[in-house]
Amino acid sequence: MSSYVxxxxxxxxxxxxxxKGASLGSLARGGVAVPPGFVVTAGAFAAAMHVxxxxxxxxxxxxxxxxxxxxxxxxxxxxxxxxxxxxxxxDSVAAAISSGYAGLGPDADVAVRSSATMEDSSAxxxxxxxxxYLGVAGSPSVLDRVRxxxxxxxxxxxxxxxxxxGMPESGLAMAVVVQRMVRPRAAGVMFTRSPVSGDRSVVxxxxxWGLGSALVAGDVTPDSFVISKITGEITSRRVxxxxxxxxxxxxxxxxxxxxxxxxxxxAPCLTDDEIRALAAIARAVEAHYGxxxxxxxxxxxxxxxxxxxxxxxxxxxLQSRPETVWAARTPSPVAAPKARAADHVLxxxxxxx
Numbered sequence: 001m002s003s004y005v006x007x008x009x010x011x012x013x014x015x016x017x018x019x020k021g022a023s024l025g026s027l028a029r030g031g032v033a034v035p036p037g038f039v040v041t042a043g044a045f046a047a048a049m050h051v052x053x054x055x056x057x058x059x060x061x062x063x064x065x066x067x068x069x070x071x072x073x074x075x076x077x078x079x080x081x082x083x084x085x086x087x088x089x090x091d092s093v094a095a096a097i098s099s100g101y102a103g104l105g106p107d108a109d110v111a112v113r114s115s116a117t118m119e120d121s122s123a124x125x126x127x128x129x130x131x132x133y134l135g136v137a138g139s140p141s142v143l144d145r146v147r148x149x150x151x152x153x154x155x156x157x158x159x160x161x162x163x164x165x166g167m168p169e170s171g172l173a174m175a176v177v178v179q180r181m182v183r184p185r186a187a188g189v190m191f192t193r194s195p196v197s198g199d200r201s202v203v204x205x206x207x208x209w210g211l212g213s214a215l216v217a218g219d220v221t222p223d224s225f226v227i228s229k230i231t232g233e234i235t236s237r238r239v240x241x242x243x244x245x246x247x248x249x250x251x252x253x254x255x256x257x258x259x260x261x262x263x264x265x266x267a268p269c270l271t272d273d274e275i276r277a278l279a280a281i282a283r284a285v286e287a288h289y290g291x292x293x294x295x296x297x298x299x300x301x302x303x304x305x306x307x308x309x310x311x312x313x314x315x316x317x318l319q320s321r322p323e324t325v326w327a328a329r330t331p332s333p334v335a336a337p338k339a340r341a342a343d344h345v346l347x348x349x350x351x352x353x
Contacts, residue, residue: 018115018175037179135254185301187212277311
């Protein structure tokens, strides 16, 4: 589309579209349903930063911060965020974003989501450290939220995390994913290995009614289900009392937060067929990437009654990233593989057979 905006299905290089954008593009090209959208590239961020921090002095001041000096991190980060949020977008960048947004339909309701170039790798997870905005409508609002996403690269938590890891600030950039909003009956996350035990033979699903933001915000204790990858059996289920409901209301009304209707509060947010359909998609996504995944999903439907349409046709994925907690704990082999077990013993004595 331009050097500043690319269609989601063409998003592939994490250095250009960030980790989230590259992952969504890979899913789309792999035939997995994702909401349509585009990515504001790292090049657009660089063009804006050329105006905001032309000599790189602000970024150098961030890199110089001691990891343990949280007050200094908060002070420097706040000043940098304010500069980014207040700076007008370069005309060429604003025009490209507005054109991409117009392609999603007149005054479309969209989600505007940060996609930093260093996030969602197998070595580190920046999940939740940068900003996401739901139910955004109108080009001026989209431009404003893009700028806020850029500023969130310098959230206190994100800067502190980078300083603990010793990551350089040079070359760091923020892309932004803009996608049409979905109105799910239920949403949540799923893991292609147990987040509790690390067991790779299961898929663990957590979900709630309405938008998954209720789960992310900690407003509900989600329903949880465990499914065997081998047999497809639902081996564990816990249905929680879900007291709050995050809903998306189209036509500019955005996201609302209400008490969950009494009829839904203690009812499972997924049927068994929907659970199995989610698990099958999770297995396909894990096979696509070759490593265990942490996946955000949404089940499209009105939040009042199940749909007669097959579950798989109503599931869209909002994100998939490598699972990092158990991956970091998985021990490396203590020796290179050998053709026979006895060869390991003989190698100790330097006597190949």
